[in-house]
Amino acid sequence: MQARPSKQEILLPVKFNVILITLTLAFVLNLLPWFGVGRILRPDFVAMVLLYWCIHQPRKIGFFGAWMLGLLMDVVDASLFGQHALAYSFLAYAAIVMHRRVQNFALVTQVVYAVLVLFSAELIMLMVRLLGGASLPGWDYFGGILTAALLWPLLGVMLKIPRRTRADWDGQDRSPNTIMKR
Amino acid sequence: MEHQPPPFFERGPSSAARLVFFALLSIGLIIADARLKYLDLARQSISFVIYPLQRLAISPVQFYHRASDFFVVQTELQSENERLAEQNLLNAAQLQRLDSLESENDYLRRLLDAKPRLGRSALVAEILYAGRDPLTRKISVDKGAQHGVIAGRAVVDEIGVIGQVTSVLPWMSEVTLITDKEQAVPIQIARSGLRAIVFGAGQENTLDLRYIPVDADIRIGDRLVTSGLDGTYPAGLPVAVVSNIESDAAYSFAKITCIAAAGVSRHRQVLILSLEPLPVEKAEGRQPSMQANESIKGP
Numbered sequence: 001m002q003a004r005p006s007k008q009e010i011l012l013p014v015k016f017n018v019i020l021i022t023l024t025l026a027f028v029l030n031l032l033p034w035f036g037v038g039r040i041l042r043p044d045f046v047a048m049v050l051l052y053w054c055i056h057q058p059r060k061i062g063f064f065g066a067w068m069l070g071l072l073m074d075v076v077d078a079s080l081f082g083q084h085a086l087a088y089s090f091l092a093y094a095a096i097v098m099h100r101r102v103q104n105f106a107l108v109t110q111v112v113y114a115v116l117v118l119f120s121a122e123l124i125m126l127m128v129r130l131l132g133g134a135s136l137p138g139w140d141y142f143g144g145i146l147t148a149a150l151l152w153p154l155l156g157v158m159l160k161i162p163r164r165t166r167a168d169w170d171g172q173d174r175s176p177n178t179i180m181k182r
Numbered sequence: 183m184e185h186q187p188p189p190f191f192e193r194g195p196s197s198a199a200r201l202v203f204f205a206l207l208s209i210g211l212i213i214a215d216a217r218l219k220y221l222d223l224a225r226q227s228i229s230f231v232i233y234p235l236q237r238l239a240i241s242p243v244q245f246y247h248r249a250s251d252f253f254v255v256q257t258e259l260q261s262e263n264e265r266l267a268e269q270n271l272l273n274a275a276q277l278q279r280l281d282s283l284e285s286e287n288d289y290l291r292r293l294l295d296a297k298p299r300l301g302r303s304a305l306v307a308e309i310l311y312a313g314r315d316p317l318t319r320k321i322s323v324d325k326g327a328q329h330g331v332i333a334g335r336a337v338v339d340e341i342g343v344i345g346q347v348t349s350v351l352p353w354m355s356e357v358t359l360i361t362d363k364e365q366a367v368p369i370q371i372a373r374s375g376l377r378a379i380v381f382g383a384g385q386e387n388t389l390d391l392r393y394i395p396v397d398a399d400i401r402i403g404d405r406l407v408t409s410g411l412d413g414t415y416p417a418g419l420p421v422a423v424v425s426n427i428e429s430d431a432a433y434s435f436a437k438i439t440c441i442a443a444a445g446v447s448r449h450r451q452v453l454i455l456s457l458e459p460l461p462v463e464k465a466e467g468r469q470p471s472m473q474a475n476e477s478i479k480g481p
Binding site: 024032033039062070078085093 | 198
């Protein structure tokens with residue numbers, strides 16, 4: 001570990017199929033019928049995975065993908081057509097502009113960054129709704145972001161699995177914590 | 183780590199330019215959807231694509247329901263069966279009365295030269311999931327255009343009105359609940375016959391009865407039933423019960439809160455009523471029947 005000049009893990013370039021599959025999985029998670037407390041605390045999985053890939057693979061997925069996903073979410077949510085598309089386009093922008101810096105952030109900073117971006121995306125959607133004549137929701141409208149913050153580190157670990165080199169599977173501790181904190 | 187590309191690798195327009203492009207595109211869509219309602223076809227084709235994923239996501243829950251249905255204890259089944267048989271008997275008695283009333287009603291209508299009531303049938307649909315958006319109160323059910331559902335149909339359960347089909351996709355449709363802020367139901371107070379419109383309050387099970395004068399004849403506990411004046415909801419279905427009346431002399435209207443009679447949290451099945459398509463001369467056709475009703479009620 002000491003010999004490695006860079007703190008950056010060497011990761012394989014991700015295949016487009018991997019992005020597609022993870023986004024599909026996130027989409028299915030979003031589609032799950034949630035009840036009770038889960039309804040309040042459910043995060044927007046698609047937004048999270050999209051944000052992750054836009055940070056880490058901005059060349060493979062960008063505005064168009066984000067926008068299309070937004071349209072899909074609009075149909076699923078029966079919300080205004082274009083509402084999610086607008087929020088996800090912003091999300092892609094925030095990720096792509098910052099992606100070089102975010103990749104070098106410490107884990108805590110990354111979480112703060114993700115929460116800020118996801119919160120802004122929710123805020124954009126809320127503003128669209130308010131302009132459309134909806135009334136202000138309670139604070140539980142943003143409940144999902146809390147869960148998203150808790151899940152973000154886990155997401156980082158999980159989405160790194162398909163990009164590991166074979167040498168990384170030798171039992172060494174390579175959790176993002178130890179790597180990111182140097 | 184990705185390297186900064188040399189300037190001769192063309193990467194297209196800048197991120198800001200792309201953001202502006204896609205944001206404008208989205209805003210255009212939002213406006214088109216909110217104001218012009220042009221996008222039903224786009225919605226339907228997208229829903230066609232994601233339908234398999236939707237079924238996949240719902241399947242664990244459905245599997246759970248099926249499994250729990252399978253492992254029902256026999257005594258429970260027996261008691262439920264007894265209860266249902268009892269209910270059936272009661273319903274049968276009421277149905278007989280309904281038959282005679284209906285024929286009597288038809289006869290009276292013919293006497294008054296009023297249009298006959300619309301015939302109706304119903305379709306049982308299963309609730310798939312409640313919408314994710316906490317600002318609207320919508321549910322999705324598993325019957326769509328392929329099953330003959332048409333937007334605008336009333337949705338009821340065995341107690342009363344639940345809502346109205348607002349968007350139809352090929353194999354499923356969205357039902358806006360009467361508690362949604364933008365949903366209004368024309369009602370009649372069962373006791374006094376007073377007609378009004380009840381609006382959703384945007385909260386669970388709550389409705390607002392607006393524009394009722396402070397001195398109107400309305401009490402807590404009054405049952406609200408559909409008046410049938412809109413041609414969407416058949417007349418006489420229970421909608422809500424008045425739960426609270428605040429009359430402030432400073433305002434000309436009382437603030438009346440009602441509790442919805444039916445609810446979607448109770449069952450997995452709902453009934454989509456299909457009114458036969460209204461005749462073209464709807465407005466003229468309805469007018470005499472309303473007058474007829476009033477003249478009957480008058481004396």
